[in-house]
Amino acid sequence: MDNLRIDALIIGGGIAGMQSALDLADQGFQVALVEREPSIGGRMITLSKVFPTLDCCSCITTPKMSAVAHHPNIHLLTYCEVQSVREHGTGFDISILQKPRYVDVSKCTGCRDCEYECPITVPSPFDRNLGAYRAIRVPFSTAVPQKAVLDPEYCLWCGKCEQVCPVEAIDFTQQPETFNIEAASIVMATGFDLTPMETKKEYGAGKLHNVIDPLMMERFLAPTGPYGRVLRPGDGKEPTSIAYVQCAGSRDETLNITYCSRVCCMYAIKQAMLISGALPMAEITIYYMDIRTFGKGYEQFYQNAKAMGVEFVRGKVASIKEDSDQNPIVKVEMTDIGEIVERTHDLVVLSQGIIPASSPILRGGSTQAVSLPLGSDGFIYVPAPDSAPCVTERAGIFVTGTAMGPMDIVDSIISASAAAAEASAYIRENGNRVEAHKEALYA
Amino acid sequence: MSARVDPQFLTEIKKYGAVNIEACFNCGNCTAICPLSTNGETFPRRIIRYAQLGLKEPLLSSKELWLCYYCGECTRTCPKQANPGEFMAAARRYAIASYDPTGLAKALYTSPILSAIFLVLPALLIGLGIYAFHGPMPTNALKLFDFIPAGIIHNFGVIGMILLAVLLLAGMVNMSIKVKGEKTPGVHHDWMRALWETLIEVLTQQRYQQDCETEADKPVWYLQKWFIHASTLWGFLGLLVATALDYGLEVLGIKATGTWVPFWNPIRLLGTIAGLLLVYGTSMAFVRRIRKSDATSTYSTISDWAFLILLWLTGVSGFLLEIALYLPQPGIWAYWTLLFHISAAGELLILMPFTKFAHAMYRAIAIYFHALKPVPVAEPAKAGAD
Structure with a gap:
């Protein structure tokens, strides 16, 4: 892999990273987008619909993914991880690790013949492990780039894919490679994870059969989902009573997560509406402490859900257990009437909170390599959140999306453009632009 | 039913040890996690609510204060770490002082x-x-x-x-x-x-x-x-x-x-x-x-x-x-x-x-x-x- 000299490095290929990359590239800057997964798209490409418009998520994300892939000023670096960042003048020297795909991407056409031939079935993280794919596969149907990747952890090295590949792209000899990027600025778009289910003992610590996370429900509801319908994972039964437990991992000092994750109220209401469409006979209950519908059109969305018959119960769920039929039992005080109830549901969705993907709770990610100071909440520290929300403590490094803090898709996109504007100003100010590319800008 | 509200009530009870009870936002977790709380006799949240609203008489008339053995489960799981268990203990102390006609207990x-x-x-x-x-x-x-x-x-x-x-x-x-x-x-x-x-x-x-x-x-x-x-x-x-x-x-x-x-x-x-x-x-x-x-x-x-x-x-x-x-x-x-x-x-x-x-x-x-x-x-x- 050749070394690169560019104006801006975007770390993270989710909706925020893609938007920042496109905004900078459209202004003529040379941009590289690093993504640790084999495809860009991030969390958003796995979602079903956006709130409050109920527009299709894929329909918004896929065009952006394609635009990134085909933009002449964007170098797309998938399946790569940032190893270290060193300051170099006013810019940065970045070391990047290219993980081996065992597929020559210059040859692979994405025909999927290897995938059809592969005998090994593997749980698919894209479907939150509810579905399966092969040990060699194109990651998902709308993946960008449409290139196969082989998972060495599961592969038997039987060689069937190699025999069947029409362009001889399979290469079992690939090794991890390191290369360097010289960049004038960096935009952190490292995204989020969910509060781990294991941390909340009262909610079964992830061991209950029919208690799922909200991203699983997104996959059930997405047209490309694993079953194409809503089924509970414990026994494949169609649920007739579904409950949402709000604040299951935010606003909870016992977990050291005191902030509100902002999106959970709205995604729970949105999923409730979508379930009402998918399972018209199902009863849906949302247990909440406060409903926080802060955005444009959000309150109306909430009122609509109520009018549609979604039940809202005020009270923090204290515990979830399960009966002998694996039905989750929720215990809560209905604080409006001061009564304690124990209710049995078929399926419970925990509205888990948002934590930074680089959270110390999880494996240290890119944020560690970049060595940026973190706030007390674990998100990347921003010294002046009121006046310069995308500017970090290190000159030339900017932050966007849920790497800054919990936010929804709309706000992620807005902050992505803001970070791009900040980066653009910084690159021009420091006059460190790559000569060759000035031509592109002024052509 | 009329009720007399005492705006100083919470301050008064805090003298008896309620550690962080003003942080409580009444989510009801304590009541639902409590092994003894039952419908008709719910606590601790209802009792905390009395204190927050300055409802002295309803609090002193609550036998629930004394049904609590202070297992500490509410305090362990409280999302605001408002310490409801310790509040119940403080309310009991306040009650002892209030039931005593001499004023010595309060002192x-x-x-x-x-x-x-x-x-x-x-x-x-x-x-x-x-x-x-x-x-x-x-x-x-x-x-x-x-x-x-x-x-x-x-x-x-x-x-x-x-x-x-x-x-x-x-x-x-x-x-x-x-x-x-x-x-x-x-x-x-x-x-x-x-x-x-x-x-x-x-x-x-x-x-x-x-x-x-x-x-x-x-x-x-x-x-x-x-x-x-x-x-x-x-x-x-x-x-x-x-x-x-x-x-x-x-x-x-x-x-x-x-x-x-x-x-x-x-x-x-x-x-x-x-x-x-x-x-x-x-x-x-x-x-x-x-x-x-x-x-x-x-x-x-x-x-x-x-x-x-x-x-x-x-x-x-x-x-x-x-x-x-x-x-x-x-x-x-x-x-x-x-x-x-x-x-x-x-x-x-x-x-x-x-x-x-x-x-x-x-x-x-x-x-x-x-x-x-x-x-x-x-x-x-x-x-x-x-």
Whole structure:
């Protein structure tokens, strides 16, 4: 892999990273987008619909993914991880690790013949492990780039894919490679994870059969989902009573997560509406402490859900257990009437909170390599959140999306453009632009 | 229904120890996680709400304050770490102060200086008072009641008991009036059954044992909170019974109080076992509070310490006396131990209505009203199809 000299490095290929990359590239800057997964798209490409418009998520994300892939000023670096960042003048020297795909991407056409031939079935993280794919596969149907990747952890090295590949792209000899990027600025778009289910003992610590996370429900509801319908994972039964437990991992000092994750109220209401469409006979209950519908059109969305018959119960769920039929039992005080109830549901969705993907709770990610100071909440520290929300403590490094803090898709996109504007100003100010590319800008 | 709102109420209760209760946003987690809270008698959230809204009377009329054994589960899981368990304890202290007509309990709870004085002064007065009547200290044989005549102890005891009974009764009546609620005409309550259930719960601490040991990995039985508590309670009751029986034998003219009996004498045996239980329970409670073993033992008020110290001192000095009785040549210390023992026990009883000790009676009353259920009215036989 050749070394690169560019104006801006975007770390993270989710909706925020893609938007920042496109905004900078459209202004003529040379941009590289690093993504640790084999495809860009991030969390958003796995979602079903956006709130409050109920527009299709894929329909918004896929065009952006394609635009990134085909933009002449964007170098797309998938399946790569940032190893270290060193300051170099006013810019940065970045070391990047290219993980081996065992597929020559210059040859692979994405025909999927290897995938059809592969005998090994593997749980698919894209479907939150509810579905399966092969040990060699194109990651998902709308993946960008449409290139196969082989998972060495599961592969038997039987060689069937190699025999069947029409362009001889399979290469079992690939090794991890390191290369360097010289960049004038960096935009952190490292995204989020969910509060781990294991941390909340009262909610079964992830061991209950029919208690799922909200991203699983997104996959059930997405047209490309694993079953194409809503089924509970414990026994494949169609649920007739579904409950949402709000604040299951935010606003909870016992977990050291005191902030509100902002999106959970709205995604729970949105999923409730979508379930009402998918399972018209199902009863849906949302247990909440406060409903926080802060955005444009959000309150109306909430009122609509109520009018549609979604039940809202005020009270923090204290515990979830399960009966002998694996039905989750929720215990809560209905604080409006001061009564304690124990209710049995078929399926419970925990509205888990948002934590930074680089959270110390999880494996240290890119944020560690970049060595940026973190706030007390674990998100990347921003010294002046009121006046310069995308500017970090290190000159030339900017932050966007849920790497800054919990936010929804709309706000992620807005902050992505803001970070791009900040980066653009910084690159021009420091006059460190790559000569060759000035031509592109002024052509 | 009208209610009087006292804007200073929360500030007032916080003087009794509610640690962080203003952080509570009434999510109801505490009520739902509580193993004892039931519909119609929900707590802690409702009680916290009373405090936040300044509803003094409804709070003081809540028997739920005393149904709580403070397992600490609400505090452990509270999403705001508002410490509802400690709030319940503070509200109980506030209630003890409110039911006491003299105002002494309030002074003891809210003023560390007064507390310190009252920890020493009554014992000193009792000690000096009794010492004024002292006799010789024979060293050839241990004759405790030559030193302090039994009659003197008896007279002091009677005076103390009468005083105690009046004050206790005042507190109990105060509480009962508030807690019993409005009488519904035509509804009869099964008070016999309620009394029986109260007796059983007080003696066995069943609910404490079965419902309130909530730790994920329970310690062995003798390290569990309920056993430490029950051991103290049984020890105290056992000693009370043993003392009463010993005195009863004198009244019947069978044997004089305080004379030598073999250690296997049933009354002596009861006293010994009860003493062991009392010293074990109070010592373990000390250890838990010093170590701050869990949320329930983290915050200790002067009142908590004073009650424990007095119980422990009474228990240990009693044991020293028993040992002295069986020693061939006991020293002069035995006589001083007796004086100390009487002073400590006297203070313990005299201060009962004003200190943590008062929970013993208020809890019993609460359990009684909790157990008091209307006698079901026989349904009239159904007429045929209408």
